[in-house]
Amino acid sequence: MSRPIHRPILLPALLLALGGLPLTASALTVNISKAVSSSAPVAVPSFGSGPAGQPDIAHIVRYDLQHSGYFSVINPALYPDDPHSAAAIKVGAWEKTGALAMAVGKVRQTSQGYVVDADAVSLITHKMLAGRRYVSNAEGYHMVGQEIADLLYQQITGEPGPFASHIAYVDQQGSHYDLDVAQSDGWNARSILRGKIPIISPDWSSHGRQLAYVTYRHRHSVIYIQNLANGQRQQVPDQGSALSAPAFSPNGQYLAFAKVWERGRTELVLENLHTGHERVLTRRGTVNTSPSWSPGGHHLVFVSNRQGSAQIYQMRANGSHIERLSYAGGYNVSPSYAPNGRWIAFIHAYRGVLSLAEMRPDGNDLQILYDGGNCEHPSFAEDGRMLVFATHRGGQKVLGEVAVNGKGLHFLDISGQANEPAWSPG
Structure with missing residues (x-):
């Protein structure tokens, strides 16, 4: 369910433990190019702010997915609330948005940089697909957003994402x-x-x-x-x-x-x-x-x-x-x-x-x-x-x-x- 992060501008990444979450880990693969005639709808609530002068994580993830050609990002104005973990998602309310899946998470600033927790969640199976913890300095913060976009991309399409490159x-x-x-x-x-x-x-x-x-x-x-x-x-x-x-x-x-x-x-x-x-x-x-x-x-x-x-x-x-x-x-x-x-x-x-x-x-x-x-x-x-x-x-x-x-x-x-x-x- 996990994969190591090998990016020169990121500090070592840690796995976010899956235990204790109400959504059980699962795998969802949808061959979008064949099975879905239009772009697959996804939602990305806010993660919180990061370094000054840089777009926040949610903005980066939305931008990458929206411009991938395979996803449509639901307008944040239509989101019922703003969860920051898989455990906080009210599945019934989010199903009404039409989203197929979500990326949720939270940014935490430390004395050495930033810790970003991210969960990929299926609103079809009501299960958590993957969870990661990223540890980064300010320079690597933008790449964290692209890693998270890759995370959701791979869980939905079954293929590695192109963004963290x-x-x-x-x-x-x-x-x-x-x-x-x-x-x-x-x-x-x-x-x-x-x-x-x-x-x-x-x-x-x-x-x-x-x-x-x-x-x-x-x-x-x-x-x-x-x-x-x-x-x-x-x-x-x-x-x-x-x-x-x-x-x-x-x-x-x-x-x-x-x-x-x-x-x-x-x-x-x-x-x-x-x-x-x-x-x-x-x-x-x-x-x-x-x-x-x-x-x-x-x-x-x-x-x-x-x-x-x-x-x-x-x-x-x-x-x-x-x-x-x-x-x-x-x-x-x-x-x-x-x-x-x-x-x-x-x-x-x-x-x-x-x-x-x-x-x-x-x-x-x-x-x-x-x-x-x-x-x-x-x-x-x-x-x-x-x-x-x-x-x-x-x-x-x-x-x-x-x-x-x-x-x-x-x-x-x-x-x-x-x-x-x-x-x-x-």
């Missing part, structure tokens, strides 16, 4: 470029790299401890791999060639990237990060770029113009068995393979707009998720059910997030020109 992105302000890392809702951004040289295409390692990205040196593009803990970085050997579009393999052993060869020909290369050995994967077409790994690391999807227009192809990780996946339209780029293997997101030219789209791994079932602005660089959350992407709104580059069912679309409140997002693997 990070996104990397490039923030341009004037002539300066920042490679930033923030929480999945855009909060608590911190700069990883800052300068006047453009930064492109960040990609997370499978364990989330490194970022690969493209920048420029000696007037051509190079790839660096940077350790997030100590800031140290190393350059991927380029032999004087321009490199771009890095992609870590799921096991962390390989880096796939695009390399410019003679006469401007761009091919995909696979480097063994342990031995430094390189293998050229493609040898056809003028441009082959934008690799993305399948979850098991057995295949890569990529973009090529080998048949005249930019389209998405798939090949085995050794470069064999290349097949075309995209056929609709004359421009399909920036593929991103979902970690659960169910979808490939990409940018699709649709009615004159670069739109966010998805298709099945066999190329079928194309769906447009957002066509409101020229979109770029989609990236999946670890659960494979939400996406972050870059787009344009009111002359500004912004980051949007949306679920694979097309619901929950929202835009992150980030200053500057935000672009090139990548969602961390947890």
